[in-house]
Amino acid sequence: GADAPARSARPDAGPAPAKEVTSLSNPLVKDLRGLHSKKERAETGLFLAEGLKLVADAIEQNWPIRTLVHAVKVREQPMVRRIADAARACGALVVEVSDDVLVKISRRDNPQMVVAAFEQRLLSLDDIDPSGTTVWVALEGIKDPGNLGTILRTVDSVGATGAILIGDTTDPFALEAVRATMGSIFHVPLAAGTMAEFAAWKAKHRVPVVGTHLKGAVDYRSIAYPEPVVLLMGNEQSGLPDAYVELCDHVVKIPMAGRADSLNLAIATAVMLYEIRRPRLGL
Numbered sequence: 001g002a003d004a005p006a007r008s009a010r011p012d013a014g015p016a017p018a019k020e021v022t023s024l025s026n027p028l029v030k031d032l033r034g035l036h037s038k039k040e041r042a043e044t045g046l047f048l049a050e051g052l053k054l055v056a057d058a059i060e061q062n063w064p065i066r067t068l069v070h071a072v073k074v075r076e077q078p079m080v081r082r083i084a085d086a087a088r089a090c091g092a093l094v095v096e097v098s099d100d101v102l103v104k105i106s107r108r109d110n111p112q113m114v115v116a117a118f119e120q121r122l123l124s125l126d127d128i129d130p131s132g133t134t135v136w137v138a139l140e141g142i143k144d145p146g147n148l149g150t151i152l153r154t155v156d157s158v159g160a161t162g163a164i165l166i167g168d169t170t171d172p173f174a175l176e177a178v179r180a181t182m183g184s185i186f187h188v189p190l191a192a193g194t195m196a197e198f199a200a201w202k203a204k205h206r207v208p209v210v211g212t213h214l215k216g217a218v219d220y221r222s223i224a225y226p227e228p229v230v231l232l233m234g235n236e237q238s239g240l241p242d243a244y245v246e247l248c249d250h251v252v253k254i255p256m257a258g259r260a261d262s263l264n265l266a267i268a269t270a271v272m273l274y275e276i277r278r279p280r281l282g283l
């Protein structure tokens with residue numbers, strides 16, 4: 001683009017060499033490693049994602065990238081070169097690092113060869129017009145990052161539209177949540193709001209809400225689900241509070257035939273989503 005650095009100044013006219021970082025005490029390493037902390041993610045508005053395919057996918061969709069880090073040893077791989085060029089063209093810093101720096105940034109013994117810092121994108125409910133969409137999954141007070149990531153991946157898989165976080169929830173941009181999405185964090189619109197904002201949004205758009213509860217009066221297979229629709233899920237510990245149940249147009253239950261008390265939240269969400277979308281999913 002117009003802002004790209006002038007390359008013709010160098011005689012070989014090749015791409016600018018990447019910055020190389022091998023010192024564990026480099027401030028850049030500290031900044032990236034800091035993104036494991038919720039506080040630093042909140043302050044910077046950034047988050048980490050790992051893996052060549054996932055990062056390439058995010059860049060391809062023009063998700064704003066700030067820093068791309070890759071192992072020195074994969075520098076010649078065509079896909080790494082491609083994403084490095086694309087990241088530079090978006091104004092991101094591209095850094096080649098030693099393996100021990102990658103271990104430090106990712107806090108993993110066997111890190112992926114590519115890690116990147118991206119800008120967070122969290123919508124407010126005012127940004128969401130449900131008309132013409134399919135299913136929104138609303139998650140009340142979800143606590144487990146693995147569950148949240150798994151649910152976003154399932155929303156993506158089933159062709160639902162997006163997810164809404166209500167109240168005090170786990171951070172969707174925590175690395176554990178991002179890992180569990182397997183890239184769907186870049187495909188699934190995500191909004192957050194309070195219970196009052198959710199209630200007002202539902203009233204404004206008149207979108208039906210189907211809640212799930214172990215004490216639901218109706219079998220989840222007995223409803224013809226409209227679209228758009230909101231599927232409202234309770235949190236891992238205590239199920240949907242009464243105030244939320246009152247917001248629902250239907251409260252459904254998935255039968256429990258064995259001795260377990262309940263299904264895992266992400267599993268219950270998947271069962272519901274595939275049932276809601278069943279008539280619209282061809283083989």
Ligand code: SAM
Nearest residue numbers: 212213233234238239240253254262263265268
């Ligand atoms: N101890 C909690 C309770 O009493 O509700 C269990 C919560 S469960 C682990 C997490 C969420 O998954 C629930 O709030 C509900 O939304 C959903 N869920 C799990 N099993 C369900 C079932 N059999 N029927 C309907 N919803 C279910």
